């Protein structure tokens with residue numbers, strides 16, 4: 001049936017949330033192109049009829065276009081793209097260099113834009129297609145010492161919703177998934193702004209305390225399969241929701257953050273992380 005999701009491209013599909021989503025999509029009978037810089041298959045899976053691990057750096061628009069062309073020539077269709085690849089750079093706003101800010105936006109924002117750009121012409125031509133982006137609860141919860149990460153994820157969330165409006169008449173649906181804390185390689189891969197690591201920095205101790213608290217939350221976080229299942233659920237719905245926050249507790253948190261006075265919200269977040 002038109003609109004059924006049979007062929008999916010997922011970025012960051014080798015491990016973590018993307019790896020779990022790729023496995024679950026494959027198990028659900030979808031043909032999955034799991035893209036990453038390493039090109040590794042998600043754990044426990046190997047190249048096969050329904051699982052295609054591919055080397056693709058989302059920062060390289062040509063590489064993304066090549067993979068999309070390959071999918072069309074092999075499958076004759078691309079039904080959905082899951083823009084998941086991302087990373088984190090921590091540091092107080094004042095002590096994060098512009099190069100570090102740009103690095104935060106490179107993969108996690110521009111990488112998403114490049115991936116979406118390569119898929120939209122195909123989706124429009126087909127008259128159907130789905131865009132799923134992986135944002136974060138940090139999009140609505142302004143995380144101190146991860147302000148640029150919060151900014152990127154807020155950008156992704158709003159971009160996805162704006163895109164949903166722009167592309168609706170072409171038969172394209174868009175959904176942003178907002179995970180809370182998830183136990184993945186994301187925590188170990190997170191970089192810290194160089195200036196904030198200097199013991200003379202006025203933010204040194206606060207950054208350390210904030211990062212310790214966030215790291216603890218992440219290593220005790222959900223399994224990536226929880227988010228993978230939420231992604232698959234949206235891909236199987238006739239109409240995707242524009243925004244999804246997996247688990248009741250995190251959706252309640254997002255609801256509360258949006259409804260409570262912001263001065264109160266900032267006070268609570270400050271007590272937790274600063």
Ligand SMILES: NC(=O)c1ccc[n+]([C@@H]2O[C@H](COP(=O)([O-])OP(=O)(O)OC[C@H]3O[C@@H](n4cnc5c(N)ncnc54)[C@H](OP(=O)(O)O)[C@@H]3O)[C@@H](O)[C@H]2O)c1
Nearest residue numbers: 012014015016017036037038057058085086182184185186
């Ligand atoms: N973990 C959390 O608590 C959490 C919470 C909310 C949102 N998120 C978001 O969830 C997404 C996935 O994070 P994760 O926790 O699963 O992280 P992860 O375990 O570090 O996995 C990241 C994945 O992205 C790939 N990747 C990194 N840079 C890439 C690039 N330039 N091009 C293509 N692939 C790239 C990695 O493979 P290679 O290294 O082989 O490229 C890997 O497959 C991110 O957008 C993150 O911001 C995570």
